[in-house]
Amino acid sequence: MAVRIFTLMSNRTLHNNLQYMSSRTVYNSFKKITRTINSNNVSFNHLIHHRSRKQYNAFASPKLNMSTNAVPKMATAPHIPVMSEEVKKLLSYDGVFLDMTFGAGGHTRMILQNCSNSKILCLDRDPLAHQYATDLADQYPGRVIPLLGKFSELPDLLDKLGVCDNSLDGILMDVGVSSMQFDDPQRGFMLSQDGPLDMRMDSNRDENHLTAAEILANIDEDSLYKVLKYYGEEKHARKIARAVVESRYLLRKLRTTKELAELVASVINIDGRLDKLQRFSHPATKTFQALRILVNNELNELDYGLKSAHHYLRPGGTLVTITFHSLEDTIVKRHFTGMDIDKTPDSIGRGVAKHRSSLTSYSNSEMKQIMAKKWVNVTKHVLLPSDEEVSRNPRARSAKLRAAVKC
């Protein structure tokens, strides 16, 4: 059986994505990773775990008196929506919205309650989140349309519903992993508790979607090094990549989060690092981040999602994005500033410098490119969560919010 790592990923999109990292070598390494994984047979026998579902039912239950202003408690809320007040201000008008990252529906619920004539299309790639959206649709008849799929599947899903281009009034993308995904050891994102090394946001939705364990069992050292270096910004990428490959000969294949976390900790030989809040962070945190991005093809998906958002928003409609690490924020920034995303920053700089030295003004084609602006930024600078929010919900600490209106 041929196994594809990146479904629906054209070479062009992959190429564009990797340009963000300003490195041609990463692109080449990914071609190699894709080839390596294409040539392997794997089995898919993971089950979807519904533990978090119970939490959600408790959270969504009318008995808990879910008002918009109520801050859900950690013990009951499966995911606390980040920068909700800021999102509320930016999307506080009636219309048809698209929540591209429904999760546990915290932001959607806030929009439904704040804008009583609004309707919301609710997309998520995770079947568990989709089930939550279906439950919410029962609570708000005729106002919520649940959609199961990835950003790259959005055009097909919207086509089936007859949603036209340039028609949506507002879109939200709160990218990354939800607390339901993080906090369930069976999903494989967690460092502190053992579980299968899975990391697929889609669970078993696509039988060709490889788990982290399957990738680690097949990837070559150089490709893994590049994944860890660019997606994880991991200083010890080379050592870790070598150890993972060598472990195949010494141990049985890496199968659990604990096995990987221990291997990384033993290799880089530091007890831990401090995060932004000066809290202990496990030495394998960056390795886990890199793998998660790879398993879910997150940067390509984000690039595709931003293009689709532009396509379906009406002129004057607002897109709000929340990202959680610099690689994602760079992609959003480059879309919003209209930087030519097929060019690296270096090549743009060199091109302009060369042009300026030979001519005193911009050429017609360059001028057209400047005029063809797609977005106008609503927020002058990136918005960050307040100290109060971070102390209430430490997971908000690295959030960055940007908003732009479609031209």
Ligand SMILES: C[S@@+](CC[C@H](N)C(=O)[O-])C[C@H]1O[C@@H](n2cnc3c(N)ncnc32)[C@H](O)[C@@H]1O
């Ligand atoms: C941070 S959570 C969103 C939380 C949500 N705003 C809330 O208030 O509960 C991110 C969600 O986006 C989903 N997601 C991430 N990448 C996606 C993609 N490419 N396509 C569709 N959903 C995606 C994840 O499955 C996850 O449920």
